[in-house]
Amino acid sequence: MSIQDRYRLWSENSYFDEETRLELKNITDPQEIEERFYTDLEFGTGGLRGIIGAGTNRMNKYVVRKVTQGLAECVCDQGEEGMKRGVVIAYDSRRFSPEFALEAALVLARNGIKVYLFEALRPTPELSFAVRYLQALAGIVVTASHNPKSYNGYKVYWEDGGQVPPAKADQILARINARESWLGIETLTVEDAKQRGLLQIIGQDIDNPYLARVHELALYPELDKQKGKDLQIVYSPLHGAGNMLVRKALAELGFSSVTVVAEQEHPDPNFTTVPYPNPEIPATFELARKYGNTLEADLLLATDPDADRLGVALRTPEGDYVQLTGNQIGIILTYYILSQKKALGILPDNAAIIKTVASTDLADQVAQYFNVRAENVLTGFKFIAEKEKEMEEGGWGSFQFGFEESYGYLAGDFVRDKDAIIASVILAEAALYYQQVEKRNFFAVLNSIYQQFGYYLEDQESLTFEGKRGKEEMALIMDSFRNLDIHEMCGILIGRVDDYEQRTGKDLRTGENYSLKLPRSNVLRYSFAEGGFVMVRPSGTEPKIKFYFSVRGATLEEAEDLLHGVKEEVMCRITKIRAGKF
Ligand SMILES: O=P([O-])(O)O[C@H]1O[C@H](COP(=O)(O)O)[C@@H](O)[C@H](O)[C@H]1O
Numbered sequence: 001m002s003i004q005d006r007y008r009l010w011s012e013n014s015y016f017d018e019e020t021r022l023e024l025k026n027i028t029d030p031q032e033i034e035e036r037f038y039t040d041l042e043f044g045t046g047g048l049r050g051i052i053g054a055g056t057n058r059m060n061k062y063v064v065r066k067v068t069q070g071l072a073e074c075v076c077d078q079g080e081e082g083m084k085r086g087v088v089i090a091y092d093s094r095r096f097s098p099e100f101a102l103e104a105a106l107v108l109a110r111n112g113i114k115v116y117l118f119e120a121l122r123p124t125p126e127l128s129f130a131v132r133y134l135q136a137l138a139g140i141v142v143t144a145s146h147n148p149k150s151y152n153g154y155k156v157y158w159e160d161g162g163q164v165p166p167a168k169a170d171q172i173l174a175r176i177n178a179r180e181s182w183l184g185i186e187t188l189t190v191e192d193a194k195q196r197g198l199l200q201i202i203g204q205d206i207d208n209p210y211l212a213r214v215h216e217l218a219l220y221p222e223l224d225k226q227k228g229k230d231l232q233i234v235y236s237p238l239h240g241a242g243n244m245l246v247r248k249a250l251a252e253l254g255f256s257s258v259t260v261v262a263e264q265e266h267p268d269p270n271f272t273t274v275p276y277p278n279p280e281i282p283a284t285f286e287l288a289r290k291y292g293n294t295l296e297a298d299l300l301l302a303t304d305p306d307a308d309r310l311g312v313a314l315r316t317p318e319g320d321y322v323q324l325t326g327n328q329i330g331i332i333l334t335y336y337i338l339s340q341k342k343a344l345g346i347l348p349d350n351a352a353i354i355k356t357v358a359s360t361d362l363a364d365q366v367a368q369y370f371n372v373r374a375e376n377v378l379t380g381f382k383f384i385a386e387k388e389k390e391m392e393e394g395g396w397g398s399f400q401f402g403f404e405e406s407y408g409y410l411a412g413d414f415v416r417d418k419d420a421i422i423a424s425v426i427l428a429e430a431a432l433y434y435q436q437v438e439k440r441n442f443f444a445v446l447n448s449i450y451q452q453f454g455y456y457l458e459d460q461e462s463l464t465f466e467g468k469r470g471k472e473e474m475a476l477i478m479d480s481f482r483n484l485d486i487h488e489m490c491g492i493l494i495g496r497v498d499d500y501e502q503r504t505g506k507d508l509r510t511g512e513n514y515s516l517k518l519p520r521s522n523v524l525r526y527s528f529a530e531g532g533f534v535m536v537r538p539s540g541t542e543p544k545i546k547f548y549f550s551v552r553g554a555t556l557e558e559a560e561d562l563l564h565g566v567k568e569e570v571m572c573r574i575t576k577i578r579a580g581k582f
């Protein structure tokens with residue numbers, strides 16, 4: 001179907017509601033029509049994610065229906081048994097999240113599939129837990145995570161509790177794409193679905209067992225949390241789904257001084273107090289900082305709308321707050337878990353951590369020091385979860401911790417996605433442990449790690465390219481990078497160049513070529529001979545190309561200089577590529 005035919009169908013056929021048709025008829029800009037209809041929304045790093053609006057390349061109830069019908073067919077492929085096991089659905093605080101969740105539920109019910117729908121917004125990691133807890137076959141979360149408010153999305157989980165890896169996503173996509181027509185996808189009414197026993201509302205019956213499992217992760221539940229001895233924590237759910245469970249999880253472990261940022265406590269689809277709800281950006285900590293200053297809080301925590309990302313800021317001795325990077329949080333948690341489990345005699349011989357290739361190699365060094373295996377996977381927490389499952393089922397590793405630089409962390413085996421509730425409680429416990437037992441703070445802990453393994457510093461840049469043309473420009477940048485013949489950056493020798501799209505790598509010191517085992521993905525990684533790397537890839541969740549920088553210096557000053565130099569060199573190259581000078 002041509003773009004125009006699709007446009008006409010959506011703006012004229014009475015299958016689409018009046019609001020949709022009107023929204024489309026009012027568009028006068030042909031480029032806007034092209035953007036909305038030139039393709040279908042794609043499954044990326046985190047499932048489906050797009051701007052809310054009418055069109056095949058937008059998030060709306062008709063796209064939700066079509067995708068859910070494809071998923072429903074995959075569930076039905078498993079026969080009666082699979083249909084009975086059913087699908088669990090959660091959603092966050094975004095615009096249309098509850099509506100899209102219900103739409104998905106009623107499409108599944110129309111196909112005779114049992115649906116468990118959360119009564120109100122819930123964190124993504126709780127959905128991951130619920131899938132296995134309820135022995136369901138699949139799961140859905142309606143969320144666009146930390147994206148701007150104009151976005152919504154749809155994450156898909158399978159029976160192992162993890163987001164579907166590419167092979168499974170392809171199977172579902174094949175079913176979605178096999179249906180050419182957008183029309184004729186039917187839904188049951190809520191009453192019918194309930195009457196036929198196909199729609200079950202869930203809530204506390206999942207919260208409680210989930211919280212009990214979170215509780216078990218504490219290494220030192222006996223730490224003194226009386227007022228005065230406890231940590232002062234300021235927490236912000238950033239208008240999203242983290243509020244209830246982060247608070248409960250901390251309270252159940254005895255943390256007595258948790259103050260929630262009132263202006264950001266309640267669900268708000270406009271995320272009114274922040275530019276966009278990503279705890280990676282400093283603006284999301286602005287209000288928490290104010291609370292922190294008043295309360296002299298030790299720790300500021302913030303979770304994104306679906307509560308799978310956790311951002312952290314620490315109080316300095318001067319009373320300012322410094323935001324940690326995702327890599328630093330990952331390193332503190334890796335170090336805390338491995339060192340304390342070792343000290344307690346509970347670190348298994350086959351212990352392992354899992355991280356992504358975009359995350360700091362310092363974690364590999366720390367793991368090696370504790371004789372722990374470090375596995376590296378592609379960007380996307382689903383790959384961490386997939387590896388964890390492989391390890392557990394194959395019996396060749398005992399998962400201790402997984403993380404990625406974009407504020408994602410996981411411990412324990414009952415959730416198979418990043419979990420900001422789990423991360424909050426372990427981080428709070430670690431801070432209290434270091435404060436009470438070792439009389440030092442996280443800055444001191446990080447510093448001692450740097451002294452032992454080298455000063456690893458990381459940073460990230462991204463450039464936004466919207467729409468169809470944007471995609472073409474990103475492809476051009478990737479190609480230009482791919483064709484570079486360089487042996488150093490800012491005077492730092494490159495040891496290896498890995499092209500995950502070609503699945504090949506080259507050791508520049510020996511000239512040896514080798515093949516890469518990870519799945520194909522449009523990623524280029526230049527690893528420095530002395531540690532650290534530069535990596536480039538188009539984002540799978542936002543219209544962006546991302547540049548990851550990591551350097552290793554003997555001192556903090558050296559590392560800072562190197563990081564600055566490498567960033568400048570790479571970004572300068574990009575400017576030249578964009579100006580057509582390459
Ligand atoms: O957005 P979330 O929190 O669901 O998280 C998802 O997207 C992030 C950004 O991906 P990309 O770099 O491709 O944009 C990934 O790091 C993460 O693993 C994935 O689970």
Ligand SMILES: [Mg+2]
Nearest residue numbers: 145304306308
């Ligand atoms: Mg998220």
